[in-house]
Structures are given as structure tokens and as C-alpha cells.
Amino acid sequence: MTEQVQLASADEALAETYKKHASWRDYLTLTKPNVVLLLLLTALVGMCLASPTWVSWQIMVPGLVGIGFMSGSAAAVNHLVDRHIDARMARTLRRPLPSGALSPRRVLTFAAVLGALGFAVLAIWVNMLTAWLTLASLVGYAIVYTMYLKRATPQNIVIGGLAGAAPPLLGWTAVTNEIHPFAILLVMIVFTWTPPHFWALAVHRAKDYAKADIPMLPVTHGIEFTKTCILLYTILLGVVCLLPYIIGMSGVIYLVGSTVLSIWFLVYAWKLKFSPGKLTAFNMFKFSIWQLFGLFILLLVDHYLVTPAL
Secondary structure: OHHHHHHHHHHHHHHOOOOOOOOHHHHHHHOOHHHHHHHHHHHHHHHHHOOOOOOOHHHHHHHHHHHHHHHHHHHHHHHHHOHHHHOOOOOOOOOOOOOOOOOHHHHHHHHHHHHHHHHHHHHHHOOHHHHHHHHHHHHHHHHHHHHHHHHHOOOHHHHHHHHHOOHHHHHHHHHHOOOOHHHHHHHHHHHHHHHHHHHHHHHHOHHHHHHOOOOOHHHHHOHHHHHHHHHHHHHHHHHHHHHHHHOOOOOHHHHHHHHHHHHHHHHHHHHHHHOOOOOHHHHHHHHHHHHHHHHHHHHHHHHHHOOOOO
């Protein structure tokens, strides 16, 4: 009860600073555009791999718009729920809610409208399977992960990572209206990539998470244990990244490129564990973004240049 009173008082204090006319940049920030763009790339690759030819724009455009809108909606809910945590962390202190640029009511309205528009676009112009799966992903990230798992267990990012791994499947179902094992494999790649990606940032920002009382793995089990987990997950990711070639989903371009990226990522994980510098964890986090980007670009290029039509 005391905590609820404190949170209400914090909201009242911020209410004095809310702008009458927020900038469009504040609303854009709510959607986490850099994250959404990476998710849309994985969705686009899912679409392309589901088709032997280039995907029709009648499916591609509404599919990406709908998935993008609902991903942005989930991100906005994340901002809303985490506003008091964000106010205690240096990395997130200047976000629209803790900075007083937007009120919780405006953010909730924005998230609801954006999510509803995204669902409608997918339901009307794509298919209901994709619409419902995207909604399930939104609920998984915005509700299950943000409101419960993030505060309940140090395995939050492992369990909650499934929602963030869904876009390749959503792209695939947008084209085929069915769930295919190849689409599940794409989900597995993103799912396995998520823990070493996020834990690297958590190691770099461990003091911030401890200050905000969030049970991230470095806070609950220590930084060295987390580094070991990062190394093991990086090895597992390397194995998972070989599967598209092994099962005939991709060809030699993907095999060579993904192997180079996996080894490079493993070098970062090894250095982080055994000879870290001040910025090793953060540099690994930044590289992981480019790794996922590179993996899916390789899948896309390989699909149209090497791999026979499915």
C-alpha cells in the first residue's frame, strides 16, 4: 500500500511538468523505433522465405504496417508500466514519461489506438491468424513480461523473449496463413539470441538495475555467473544458427556468413568472461544487434540467390 502511495505521489509530481502539446518525437520514442525496425526486418524475411518469389505488396505493406503498429503499441505499454523504474535509471531517465513530456493517460490512449489500428489492418488486409498471433505477442511482451516476469524472476528475459521472437513467424503466416516448421526455426534463432544480447546490456548496467530493484540476472546471481550464461547461450546460438543450412532451408551464402557472425559473437562472449574491459559488455550488446541484422539479411540474400524455391 505504501509503495502504491509513493508511485501515485510520483505521478502527481510529474503532472506539474506535462507539456500541453507534446512533440511528435515523444510519441515516436514511445514506440522504440530502432527495436521495431529490427523486428520488422525479421518479419520481412519471414515473409520472403515463405514465398519462392518476391512478396506481393498487397500483403507486404499491410503486414508490416500492422505488425509495426502493434509492436509500437506494446513498446508504449512498456514505457507506461516501467515509468517509475525508468525514473531511477540513468539510461531511461529522459524517456517521455519520467521526463514529464507525456502523461500516463496520453500514453495509454496512444498505445490503445495504435494497437487497435494494427490489429484492424492485419485482420482486414492480411489474415486473422496473423492478427491473433500478433495480439498474443503484444500481450506477451506488454502484459506477461513487462507487468509480471520482469519483476518476478531473473529468467524474465529468457521466458519473455518468446514474444519478441515472434515477428518472423508473423511474417510467414501473413503470406501463407499457416504455421510452418521453418518459421518456428526463425523464432528459435531470435529466441536464443535474446538472452546474450540483453544480458550483455544488463552486465553493463547492473548498478542501474540494482538501484531500480529489478531482478535481472547480474543483480540476483552476480556478474560472473551472468557472463558464464552469456558464453553458454552464445555457443547455443551458434549451433541454432547452423540449423537453417542443415535442414536445407538456406544455402552456402548463409552458412559462411552466419558462421563468421557466430564466431565473432563468441569472441565477444569469451572476452567478456575471461578478459573484459570497461566497455566489453556494452560493445557486445551493440554488436549483437548487428549480428541479428546480418543473420536475417543473409537469409534473405541466400533465399533469392542460392536456395531453390520451397
